[in-house]
Amino acid sequence: MYCIYLKKRKNKPFCKLLDREITFAECSAENTVNNCREYETKNFKNSFYKKSTLNKKSPLKSGKIKKQTYKHQKADRNRASIITNNLTNCYICGKKTVNIHEIFYGSYRHTSIKWNLTIPLCLEHHTFGENAIHNNRKLDLKIKILAQTIFENKFSKELFIKEFGIDYIEKYKKD
Numbered sequence: 678m679y680c681i682y683l684k685k686r687k688n689k690p691f692c693k694l695l696d697r698e699i700t701f702a703e704c705s706a707e708n709t710v711n712n713c714r715e716y717e718t719k720n721f722k723n724s725f726y727k728k729s730t731l732n733k734k735s736p737l738k739s740g741k742i743k744k745q746t747y748k749h750q751k752a753d754r755n756r757a758s759i760i761t762n763n764l765t766n767c768y769i770c771g772k773k774t775v776n777i778h779e780i781f782y783g784s785y786r787h788t789s790i791k792w793n794l795t796i797p798l799c800l801e802h803h804t805f806g807e808n809a810i811h812n813n814r815k816l817d818l819k820i821k822i823l824a825q826t827i828f829e830n831k832f833s834k835e836l837f838i839k840e841f842g843i844d845y846i847e848k849y850k851k852d
């Protein structure tokens with residue numbers, strides 16, 4: 678058990694009462710250096726170490742990667758799709774997937790990933806040639822409208838517009 682005045686500062690144990698860095702030994706229940714007997718019931722030391730180990734490993738701590746970027750990297754790793762559960766075959770032709778395509782790519786790419794609005798596509802349907810979604814406006818809009826429809830059924834139209842700025846169904850229904 679540790680004192681309620683024990684805080685974490687610069688990732689080190691810090692006593693608010695003494696207003697200086699301390700060691701855990703100084704702050705243990707057996708030690709009366711602080712002259713305080715108010716101990717928290719939770720195991721502070723364990724949570725302290727748990728947190729500081731996490732911070733050490735985290736790129737956030739090193740300052741090399743910005744918070745936002747780190748969040749995006751994590752989202753990139755845990756890619757999923759609300760359109761299909763099969764992420765290994767091209768959504769259009771069934772070929773072995775080469776890429777996961779963000780349906781609302783461009784400035785809404787990260788929002789797309791956030792809501793799992795992605796589909797697996799082979800090279801020909803992704804970036805290579807005239808049938809590729811990035812070169813074929815008709816296919817692009819078809820998939821965008823499908824994604825919006827699925828999103829709306831799951832959540833709402835209001836949320837879709839709030840997140841993606843455009844009502845694709847309304848805007849491109851004549852295309």
Ligand SMILES: [Zn+2]
Nearest residue numbers: 767770799802
């Ligand atoms: Zn394909």
Ligand SMILES: [Zn+2]
Nearest residue numbers: 777778779782
């Ligand atoms: Zn793409």
